[in-house]
Amino acid sequence: MIIKTDETVDLQTPTGSMRVHVFRPVQEERFPAVILYSEIYQVTAPIERLGAMIAGQGYIVAIPEVYHEYEPAGTALAYDKEGTDRGNDLKYTKPVSAFDSDTAAIIAWLQNNPLCTGSIGAFGVCLGGHLAYRAALHPDVRATACFYATDLHSATLGAGKSDDSLARAADIKGELMMVWGQSDPHVPYAGRRIIRDRLEEVGADLEWHEVNGQHAFLRDGAPRFDAALFLQAMNWTNALFQRALTRG
Numbered sequence: 001m002i003i004k005t006d007e008t009v010d011l012q013t014p015t016g017s018m019r020v021h022v023f024r025p026v027q028e029e030r031f032p033a034v035i036l037y038s039e040i041y042q043v044t045a046p047i048e049r050l051g052a053m054i055a056g057q058g059y060i061v062a063i064p065e066v067y068h069e070y071e072p073a074g075t076a077l078a079y080d081k082e083g084t085d086r087g088n089d090l091k092y093t094k095p096v097s098a099f100d101s102d103t104a105a106i107i108a109w110l111q112n113n114p115l116c117t118g119s120i121g122a123f124g125v126c127l128g129g130h131l132a133y134r135a136a137l138h139p140d141v142r143a144t145a146c147f148y149a150t151d152l153h154s155a156t157l158g159a160g161k162s163d164d165s166l167a168r169a170a171d172i173k174g175e176l177m178m179v180w181g182q183s184d185p186h187v188p189y190a191g192r193r194i195i196r197d198r199l200e201e202v203g204a205d206l207e208w209h210e211v212n213g214q215h216a217f218l219r220d221g222a223p224r225f226d227a228a229l230f231l232q233a234m235n236w237t238n239a240l241f242q243r244a245l246t247r248g
Contacts, residue, residue, distance in 0.1 A: 002026045003055045013105045015098045018068040023055035032119040032245035033060040033110045037128030040087025041077040046219045096158035103135045119245045142174040143244030153191030170202040181213035
Protein backbone atom coordinates (compact mmCIF):
# COMPACT_ATOMS: atom_id res chain seq x y z
CA MET A 1 0.00 0.00 0.00
CA ILE A 2 1.44 3.39 -1.01
CA ILE A 3 1.54 5.90 1.83
CA LYS A 4 2.03 9.62 2.44
CA THR A 5 4.77 10.52 4.92
CA ASP A 6 5.03 14.29 4.63
CA GLU A 7 2.06 15.50 6.66
CA THR A 8 2.14 17.15 10.09
CA VAL A 9 -0.51 18.77 12.22
CA ASP A 10 -0.01 21.06 15.22
CA LEU A 11 -2.58 20.24 17.89
CA GLN A 12 -3.41 22.45 20.82
CA THR A 13 -3.05 20.75 24.20
CA PRO A 14 -3.38 22.08 27.76
CA THR A 15 0.43 22.38 27.83
CA GLY A 16 0.93 24.01 24.44
CA SER A 17 1.10 23.24 20.75
CA MET A 18 2.12 19.68 19.90
CA ARG A 19 3.42 18.63 16.50
CA VAL A 20 2.08 15.30 15.27
CA HIS A 21 3.59 13.53 12.28
CA VAL A 22 0.97 11.74 10.17
CA PHE A 23 1.64 8.77 7.90
CA ARG A 24 -1.33 7.38 5.99
CA PRO A 25 -2.39 5.55 2.84
CA VAL A 26 -2.65 7.81 -0.19
CA GLN A 27 -6.24 6.75 -0.87
CA GLU A 28 -8.78 9.33 0.22
CA GLU A 29 -10.69 6.68 2.13
CA ARG A 30 -11.42 6.03 5.79
CA PHE A 31 -8.93 3.95 7.76
CA PRO A 32 -8.44 2.97 11.42
CA ALA A 33 -5.75 4.89 13.28
CA VAL A 34 -2.74 4.00 15.40
CA ILE A 35 -1.01 6.44 17.74
CA LEU A 36 2.71 5.64 17.64
CA TYR A 37 4.70 6.70 20.68
CA SER A 38 8.44 7.11 20.21
CA GLU A 39 11.46 6.47 22.34
CA ILE A 40 12.94 9.30 24.39
CA TYR A 41 14.52 10.67 21.20
CA GLN A 42 11.19 11.74 19.62
CA VAL A 43 10.53 11.28 15.89
CA THR A 44 13.83 9.93 14.58
CA ALA A 45 14.44 8.17 11.27
CA PRO A 46 13.90 4.67 12.76
CA ILE A 47 10.60 5.83 14.26
CA GLU A 48 9.56 7.24 10.89
CA ARG A 49 10.34 3.90 9.23
CA LEU A 50 8.38 2.09 11.92
CA GLY A 51 5.45 4.43 11.32
CA ALA A 52 5.65 3.78 7.60
CA MET A 53 5.62 0.03 8.25
CA ILE A 54 2.39 0.29 10.23
CA ALA A 55 0.72 2.80 7.91
CA GLY A 56 1.44 0.53 4.96
CA GLN A 57 -0.84 -2.09 6.48
CA GLY A 58 -3.80 0.28 6.11
CA TYR A 59 -3.72 2.67 9.07
CA ILE A 60 -3.46 6.38 9.77
CA VAL A 61 -0.41 6.63 12.01
CA ALA A 62 -0.11 9.67 14.29
CA ILE A 63 3.31 10.18 15.91
CA PRO A 64 3.39 12.93 18.54
CA GLU A 65 6.48 14.84 19.60
CA VAL A 66 6.26 13.77 23.23
CA TYR A 67 8.45 16.57 24.58
CA HIS A 68 6.75 19.40 22.71
CA GLU A 69 6.69 21.61 25.82
CA TYR A 70 10.47 21.53 26.11
CA GLU A 71 11.88 21.26 22.57
CA PRO A 72 11.13 23.27 19.41
CA ALA A 73 8.76 21.62 16.93
CA GLY A 74 10.61 19.23 14.68
CA THR A 75 13.33 18.37 17.20
CA ALA A 76 14.70 14.82 17.14
CA LEU A 77 17.32 14.02 19.76
CA ALA A 78 20.48 12.26 18.66
CA TYR A 79 21.26 8.65 19.56
CA ASP A 80 24.29 9.70 21.59
CA LYS A 81 25.08 10.46 25.23
CA GLU A 82 23.87 14.05 25.01
CA GLY A 83 20.58 13.05 23.35
CA THR A 84 20.09 10.15 25.76
CA ASP A 85 20.71 12.30 28.81
CA ARG A 86 18.31 14.98 27.52
CA GLY A 87 15.60 12.44 26.71
CA ASN A 88 15.90 10.72 30.07
CA ASP A 89 15.84 14.04 31.90
CA LEU A 90 12.66 15.13 30.14
CA LYS A 91 10.75 11.93 30.82
CA TYR A 92 11.18 12.69 34.52
CA THR A 93 10.40 16.39 34.05
CA LYS A 94 7.10 16.20 32.21
CA PRO A 95 4.07 15.45 34.42
CA VAL A 96 2.17 12.25 33.70
CA SER A 97 -1.00 14.34 33.38
CA ALA A 98 0.59 16.16 30.44
CA PHE A 99 1.39 12.89 28.67
CA ASP A 100 -2.27 11.93 29.17
CA SER A 101 -3.67 15.21 27.91
CA ASP A 102 -1.50 14.86 24.78
CA THR A 103 -3.12 11.49 24.13
CA ALA A 104 -6.59 12.91 24.67
CA ALA A 105 -5.88 15.67 22.12
CA ILE A 106 -4.74 13.16 19.50
CA ILE A 107 -7.76 10.92 20.06
CA ALA A 108 -10.12 13.87 19.73
CA TRP A 109 -8.41 14.94 16.49
CA LEU A 110 -8.59 11.44 15.04
CA GLN A 111 -12.25 11.06 15.97
CA ASN A 112 -13.02 14.24 14.04
CA ASN A 113 -10.81 13.36 11.08
CA PRO A 114 -12.96 12.52 8.03
CA LEU A 115 -10.34 9.98 6.88
CA CYS A 116 -10.48 8.02 10.15
CA THR A 117 -13.06 5.35 10.93
CA GLY A 118 -12.90 6.29 14.61
CA SER A 119 -11.30 2.96 15.50
CA ILE A 120 -8.09 3.77 17.37
CA GLY A 121 -5.12 1.73 18.59
CA ALA A 122 -1.74 2.54 20.11
CA PHE A 123 1.82 1.31 19.67
CA GLY A 124 4.94 2.31 21.55
CA VAL A 125 8.59 1.48 22.17
CA CYS A 126 10.68 2.13 25.30
CA LEU A 127 9.25 5.33 26.87
CA GLY A 128 6.62 5.04 24.16
CA GLY A 129 5.75 1.55 25.35
CA HIS A 130 4.73 3.06 28.67
CA LEU A 131 2.90 5.92 26.94
CA ALA A 132 1.04 3.41 24.76
CA TYR A 133 0.03 1.61 27.95
CA ARG A 134 -1.24 4.93 29.31
CA ALA A 135 -3.21 5.36 26.08
CA ALA A 136 -4.78 1.96 26.68
CA LEU A 137 -6.34 3.42 29.83
CA HIS A 138 -8.43 5.66 27.55
CA PRO A 139 -11.84 4.08 26.87
CA ASP A 140 -11.69 4.80 23.12
CA VAL A 141 -8.47 2.84 22.50
CA ARG A 142 -9.35 -0.63 21.27
CA ALA A 143 -5.94 -2.28 20.98
CA THR A 144 -2.44 -1.49 22.18
CA ALA A 145 1.00 -2.93 21.44
CA CYS A 146 3.66 -2.10 24.05
CA PHE A 147 7.29 -2.93 23.37
CA TYR A 148 9.77 -3.07 26.29
CA ALA A 149 7.89 -0.38 28.23
CA THR A 150 10.19 1.39 30.66
CA ASP A 151 9.35 2.65 34.17
CA LEU A 152 6.14 0.61 34.25
CA HIS A 153 7.15 -1.99 36.83
CA SER A 154 8.75 0.67 39.04
CA ALA A 155 5.93 3.26 38.71
CA THR A 156 8.50 5.99 38.07
CA LEU A 157 7.29 7.79 34.93
CA GLY A 158 6.99 11.56 34.91
CA ALA A 159 7.67 14.42 37.28
CA GLY A 160 8.27 13.14 40.77
CA LYS A 161 9.01 9.68 39.36
CA SER A 162 5.61 8.48 40.49
CA ASP A 163 2.84 7.17 38.22
CA ASP A 164 -0.37 5.21 38.67
CA SER A 165 -0.13 3.15 35.48
CA LEU A 166 -0.25 -0.34 37.00
CA ALA A 167 -2.61 0.81 39.75
CA ARG A 168 -5.12 1.69 36.99
CA ALA A 169 -4.71 -1.56 35.06
CA ALA A 170 -8.39 -2.41 35.49
CA ASP A 171 -9.24 0.65 33.35
CA ILE A 172 -7.90 -1.08 30.23
CA LYS A 173 -10.90 -2.26 28.20
CA GLY A 174 -9.27 -3.03 24.85
CA GLU A 175 -6.80 -5.72 23.85
CA LEU A 176 -3.26 -5.35 25.16
CA MET A 177 -0.10 -6.91 23.74
CA MET A 178 3.17 -6.62 25.65
CA VAL A 179 6.52 -7.67 24.19
CA TRP A 180 9.79 -7.88 26.11
CA GLY A 181 13.43 -8.73 25.47
CA GLN A 182 14.68 -11.24 28.00
CA SER A 183 18.09 -9.51 28.03
CA ASP A 184 16.65 -6.03 28.65
CA PRO A 185 18.44 -4.47 31.66
CA HIS A 186 15.77 -1.76 31.95
CA VAL A 187 12.98 -4.26 32.68
CA PRO A 188 14.47 -7.33 34.37
CA TYR A 189 12.71 -10.62 35.02
CA ALA A 190 11.38 -9.47 38.40
CA GLY A 191 9.94 -6.31 36.85
CA ARG A 192 8.23 -8.26 34.08
CA ARG A 193 6.65 -10.51 36.68
CA ILE A 194 5.25 -7.51 38.55
CA ILE A 195 3.61 -6.23 35.36
CA ARG A 196 2.21 -9.58 34.25
CA ASP A 197 0.89 -10.48 37.69
CA ARG A 198 -0.96 -7.17 37.91
CA LEU A 199 -2.50 -7.49 34.45
CA GLU A 200 -3.63 -11.04 35.14
CA GLU A 201 -4.98 -9.98 38.52
CA VAL A 202 -7.39 -7.54 36.84
CA GLY A 203 -8.29 -9.93 34.01
CA ALA A 204 -6.83 -7.82 31.20
CA ASP A 205 -7.34 -9.06 27.63
CA LEU A 206 -3.63 -9.78 27.43
CA GLU A 207 -1.22 -11.15 24.85
CA TRP A 208 2.29 -11.56 26.29
CA HIS A 209 5.58 -12.28 24.51
CA GLU A 210 9.09 -12.60 25.87
CA VAL A 211 11.80 -13.02 23.22
CA ASN A 212 15.52 -13.64 23.14
CA GLY A 213 16.29 -10.00 22.49
CA GLN A 214 17.68 -6.86 24.06
CA HIS A 215 16.22 -3.46 24.78
CA ALA A 216 15.35 -1.54 21.58
CA PHE A 217 15.57 -4.63 19.38
CA LEU A 218 13.09 -2.99 16.97
CA ARG A 219 15.35 0.00 16.23
CA ASP A 220 16.81 -0.65 12.81
CA GLY A 221 20.39 0.42 12.17
CA ALA A 222 21.36 0.07 15.83
CA PRO A 223 23.68 -2.60 17.30
CA ARG A 224 20.82 -4.28 19.17
CA PHE A 225 18.50 -4.45 16.15
CA ASP A 226 17.21 -7.97 15.46
CA ALA A 227 15.67 -8.19 12.00
CA ALA A 228 14.08 -11.59 12.59
CA LEU A 229 12.42 -10.42 15.79
CA PHE A 230 11.32 -7.22 14.06
CA LEU A 231 9.44 -9.17 11.39
CA GLN A 232 7.94 -11.49 13.99
CA ALA A 233 6.84 -8.54 16.11
CA MET A 234 5.25 -6.81 13.13
CA ASN A 235 3.29 -9.97 12.36
CA TRP A 236 1.98 -10.04 15.92
CA THR A 237 1.15 -6.35 15.72
CA ASN A 238 -0.64 -6.60 12.41
CA ALA A 239 -2.72 -9.55 13.65
CA LEU A 240 -3.70 -7.56 16.75
CA PHE A 241 -4.72 -4.45 14.85
CA GLN A 242 -6.49 -6.34 12.07
CA ARG A 243 -8.50 -8.22 14.68
CA ALA A 244 -9.32 -5.31 16.96
CA LEU A 245 -9.41 -2.26 14.71
CA THR A 246 -10.77 -3.37 11.35
CA ARG A 247 -13.62 -5.65 12.33
CA GLY A 248 -16.99 -4.58 13.60
